[in-house]
Amino acid sequence: MKKILYKVVAILVLTATISACSSDNDDQASGSGKITLEFDNAFGSNDLILQTQGNKTSNNEILKITTVKYIVSNVVLTKADGTIFTYPKEKSYFIADESTKAGQDFELSDIPAGDYVKVKFGIGVDKAQWQLGATGQGDFLAQAQAAGMLWNWTAGYKFFALEGNFTSPTVTTAVPFMIHTGQTGTDYNYTEVTLDFPTKALVRTNINPDVHIITDLSKILDGPNKIKLTDYNTSGMGAMIMGGAALPLITANVATMFRVDHVHND
Template sequence: MKNTFKYAFAALALTFSLTSCSSDDDSPAITGNGDLVLEFDQAYGGDDLIFGATQTANSEGEVLKISSMKYIVSNIVLTKADGTTYTYPKADSYFVVDEANEATHAITLEGIPAGNYTKVKFGIGVDQEQYNLGAAGQGNFLATADAAGMLWTWAAGYRFVAFEGTYTSPSIDTDSPFMVHTGKSGANYNYVEVTLDLPTNGLVRETISPVVHIIADLSKILDGTNKINLSENDGGAGAMIMGGDLLPLITQNMPGVFTVDHVHNEEGAHGH
């Protein structure tokens, strides 16, 4: 009786072991392609951006009211957990994010190889290699940028960032306009790349489209590593920063503007 029980228990244990192995072996392989969404949410300090709202004073004692914010996102590269990278097709990798146009806030990247992604890298602006292809080499993006007000003239090039509004300061107590437009200026091209770690892996699958929620803290454009004083650059009709030595300093601030808040991996997620 004891031997019969012992053999029955052994058979049951073996069956459980085989079943467990079979279950593991049947796990779906990470194959095929899926989509990944980069969703850009503009903020100022710790607050959601509201056009015309009075913002907290920066380190220069200046208080901003923002009326417009646009920037070009380009050259997107995704890094997997194993360290390999996927570069989104260059011809399709240029986008305008416009705070006033909600349809531009979410960039859907299609046909991404399935995998577990840990980093995203992107440019702010249009790289010089692309610009050097000439107007005829820009594809549909030239018309897109022009329609969005992100092109000076072809000879002058693209606006990479267009940040506008009014401000007051300890020396200017009535609203004075400001305008910060970056792009190529003299010997400085002012294109910059941003690399962000994902707090949780983006699980691209045929049935899962991760949404990477990126916060753009606009306070850091002028109040980042480099402190830009608007009132010192106000000629009486406003602070119009569209060239000169300040643009490289603002460009150096741009990587600090962006952080990843969270990643959605739910099936069919569209993010928020």
């Protein structure tokens, strides 16, 4: 009797598994869903708090950050089978802003159903898009201008902006700092980032994954290239890095700031 029961249970489990797999495959093969890219700013191992939090660099400089903004663009998603989905370019420009909830979560719609394992995106506006001219930017130009992410049309977009005050062993009274990347002279300073997911993002008609991306802002100064704000405080009025030889080094650091912490499939 027990053997018969075991066989019945085994058959039921197998049938349920096959049915679930079949249903799962059906969901993957047709339809579309949404996926959200959530950008969570941090400094080292600490979640970022604007205005009041002291953030220490390897050069013993203490930063109190007041502004973090960057342009996220040209999103490309890769499935487990290697299939690539490029998000429509006209919808693929977003402004990350630590001070607003809308500047942290970016929902992408009409994503083909499937199991996604990788995302690629740009930081900044690619040169081909900028070369379309002011009239070729659509609504994003006004959006960037309102967010303070445009110097002027000739100078172009700010790709990344980090601002605040700092002190150091030799700068004992807090002074301001500004780090802005974008087009400077012959350097365009646009960069792209590719991130693997620790678990699959299961896009379905009834599942809209949330990809939680940590942005470690300490990498701006403590990435592959070490940048010391004190060295740029030459007038004693603060460190303003918006061009020159440091900007390509900072752009290289920007590319190392991001990692996917986890994926929510619900």
